[in-house]
Amino acid sequence: MNDSAGSGPARDPLAWVHGSDAPEKSSLDLGFMALSDCASLVVAATQGFAQPYGLTLNLKRQSSWANLRDRLVSGELDAAHSLYGLIYAVHLGIGGVAPTDMAVLMGLNQNGQSINLSHGLQAQGVTTPEALDHHVHQSRTKLTFAQTFPTGTHAMWLYYWLASQGIHPLQDVDSVVVPPPQMVAHLQAGRIDGFCAGEPWAASAVKHNQGFTLATSQTIWPNHPEKVLGCTQAFVDQYPNTARVLVMAVLEASRFIEQSHENRRSTAQLLSAREYLDAPLDCIEPRLLGHYDDGLGNQWQDPHALRFFANGEVNLPYLCDGMWFMTQFRRWGLLREDPDYLQVARQVQQLDLYRQAAAAVHVSASHEDTRSSQLIDGKIWDGSDPAAYARSFRLHALADHPNRQARR
Amino acid sequence: MLRILLINDTPRKVGRLKAALVEAGFEVIDESGLTIDLPARVETVRPDVILIDTESAGRDVMEQVVLVTRDQPRPIVMFTDEHDPNVMRQAIKSGVSAYIVEGIQAQRLQPILDVAMARFESDQALRAQLQARDQQLAERKRIELAKGMLMKMKSCNEEEAYTLMRRQAMSRQQKLIQVAEQIIAMSELLG
Numbered sequence: 001m002n003d004s005a006g007s008g009p010a011r012d013p014l015a016w017v018h019g020s021d022a023p024e025k026s027s028l029d030l031g032f033m034a035l036s037d038c039a040s041l042v043v044a045a046t047q048g049f050a051q052p053y054g055l056t057l058n059l060k061r062q063s064s065w066a067n068l069r070d071r072l073v074s075g076e077l078d079a080a081h082s083l084y085g086l087i088y089a090v091h092l093g094i095g096g097v098a099p100t101d102m103a104v105l106m107g108l109n110q111n112g113q114s115i116n117l118s119h120g121l122q123a124q125g126v127t128t129p130e131a132l133d134h135h136v137h138q139s140r141t142k143l144t145f146a147q148t149f150p151t152g153t154h155a156m157w158l159y160y161w162l163a164s165q166g167i168h169p170l171q172d173v174d175s176v177v178v179p180p181p182q183m184v185a186h187l188q189a190g191r192i193d194g195f196c197a198g199e200p201w202a203a204s205a206v207k208h209n210q211g212f213t214l215a216t217s218q219t220i221w222p223n224h225p226e227k228v229l230g231c232t233q234a235f236v237d238q239y240p241n242t243a244r245v246l247v248m249a250v251l252e253a254s255r256f257i258e259q260s261h262e263n264r265r266s267t268a269q270l271l272s273a274r275e276y277l278d279a280p281l282d283c284i285e286p287r288l289l290g291h292y293d294d295g296l297g298n299q300w301q302d303p304h305a306l307r308f309f310a311n312g313e314v315n316l317p318y319l320c321d322g323m324w325f326m327t328q329f330r331r332w333g334l335l336r337e338d339p340d341y342l343q344v345a346r347q348v349q350q351l352d353l354y355r356q357a358a359a360a361v362h363v364s365a366s367h368e369d370t371r372s373s374q375l376i377d378g379k380i381w382d383g384s385d386p387a388a389y390a391r392s393f394r395l396h397a398l399a400d401h402p403n404r405q406a407r408r
Numbered sequence: 409m410l411r412i413l414l415i416n417d418t419p420r421k422v423g424r425l426k427a428a429l430v431e432a433g434f435e436v437i438d439e440s441g442l443t444i445d446l447p448a449r450v451e452t453v454r455p456d457v458i459l460i461d462t463e464s465a466g467r468d469v470m471e472q473v474v475l476v477t478r479d480q481p482r483p484i485v486m487f488t489d490e491h492d493p494n495v496m497r498q499a500i501k502s503g504v505s506a507y508i509v510e511g512i513q514a515q516r517l518q519p520i521l522d523v524a525m526a527r528f529e530s531d532q533a534l535r536a537q538l539q540a541r542d543q544q545l546a547e548r549k550r551i552e553l554a555k556g557m558l559m560k561m562k563s564c565n566e567e568e569a570y571t572l573m574r575r576q577a578m579s580r581q582q583k584l585i586q587v588a589e590q591i592i593a594m595s596e597l598l599g
Contacts, residue, residue: 026537026540026541026544027536027540043578046577046578046582046583046584047577047583048548048574048584051547051548051551054541054544055544056543056544256574262575263574263578265579266575266579269578269579269580270577270579272581273581
């Protein structure tokens with residue numbers, strides 16, 4: 001075993017602090033949302049993973065994704081636990097802020113999000129995708145689904161899943177934005193009929209008998225990209241060594257979390273603290289360990305549960321992962337025209353910096369810049385023809401598509 | 409608008425600087441002589457800038473400046489008749505952001521205050537970074553010490569010792585440094 005799990009470069013513990021690779025900035029403010037998948041940042045910051053490199057990580061919990069985005073763009077936060085789609089939306093100038101060049105330093109996790117319906121729908125027998133499809137097309141009142149950010153991963157999982165079941169997410173249902181920790185309260189108050197979010201908020205809805213899990217995000221795309229360590233391109237340009245050691249520290253923390261069952265369990269205990277998730281352990285731990293209870297009496301050990309490392313497979317910022325979110329922005333009319341998908345992904349995904357950091361802490365990094373996946377509708381996504389892929393869906397909201405004209 | 413606390417120890421000039429400030433469009437929120445309760449006054453009125461108008465920047469004036477910058481960091485601009493470069497050096501060292509010798513014209517005040525504010529901000533940022541670096545190093549040494557003690561106590565290797573400490577810290581919702589301190593304290597007790 002190498003020394004990096006414990007203390008970084010062993011021979012001269014201060015080599016990083018004094019050498020030419022020393023971080024230009026010694027104290028970083030990192031934004032995060034109260035979600036189980038922020039674990040690697042919390043572990044890195046509190047368990048001394050960055051100290052050997054001369055870096056102090058200060059965790060700053062944010063109340064909403066929009067808040068986190070604004071602070072990331074303004075520079076108040078140096079880097080943050082971010083939705084893939086949030087980083088790309090800022091980069092492309094979709095949403096509330098002026099376009100700003102952004103960077104994805106690494107992937108933080110895969111899997112572990114879910115689509116959940118209210119107890120009320122359950123009482124009406126809407127407990128399967130087919131029943132939901134039927135209900136949506138028969139009922140006069142539109143159902144309202146919540147997601148966490150207009151261009152975020154949860155919006156994209158919700159839309160993709162609904163469309164794969166024959167439900168048009170922008171026409172057949174209404175959708176609203178709600179910060180993840182408030183999902184259960186809105187469900188309870190009957191303001192929403194369902195939501196797509198990360199843990200522990202779905203497990204919490206099940207636990208409080210307010211709803212049930214209809215589909216996990218890993219059934220949409222096994223080992224899908226989810227949260228990333230994001231920052232502005234300006235941060236990477238100004239502090240390249242800092243960015244690299246930050247990735248090294250978070251990679252080591254990710255490896256530590258998955259090193260043993262006990263480490264995962266103590267991670268759940270740490271996350272439960274008031275300053276991080278502020279949620280009971282029994283809402284966090286089971287799904288963090290892959291144990292699912294959907295609230296309908298089904299329990300299973302999920303083969304594609306939330307994961308943080310998997311020997312670095314989780315963390316490489318693949319170009320196709322970034323491009324996928326752009327294809328969905330295009331599909332749902334958030335982008336009026338095709339961007340230069342590959343060019344944009346090459347700008348945002350910091351592959352070189354990631355590979356340097358991975359090598360420094362002995363984490364294997366694929367030489368491939370893309371990977372191939374099959375999604376729930378049977379489509380293969382490998383990033384090879386993004387513009388065609390974006391146009392290949394039966395249900396969509398492509399603003400310039402002839403079909404839309406025909407439908408009117 | 410900048411809110412200014414004006415400190416004046418030269419009765420013969422009373423009103424001169426204040427008039428210049430008001431003319432230049434600043435808000436003078438309080439005015440007083442130099443007293444030992446200066447830090448408390450700063451705390452109460454929370455000015456954006458402290459302006460000190462003094463005939464001679466003597467030792468006790470510097471003492472006040474040191475106290476203010478320690479407890480209530482604020483940009484401090486000193487206007488004085490004192491030409492001695494040593495006094496100026498001492499003033500800057502004490503925490504004065506700008507040191508202006510004599511002759512104040514209203515139109516020059518804005519750029520002087522702008523420079524003082526900018527310098528103060530960059531000083532603060534630098535100070536915070538240095539402090540973080542010092543603390544980091546100190547914590548790292550304590551963690552190393554605790555790790556060494558644990559390796560001896562449990563006859564384990566470095567990586568195992570780190571894992572044990574981290575697991576303990578995480579399951580008790582603590583930071584690694586807290587567990588390190590507990591190990592050191594316990595080891596001293598049992599020593």
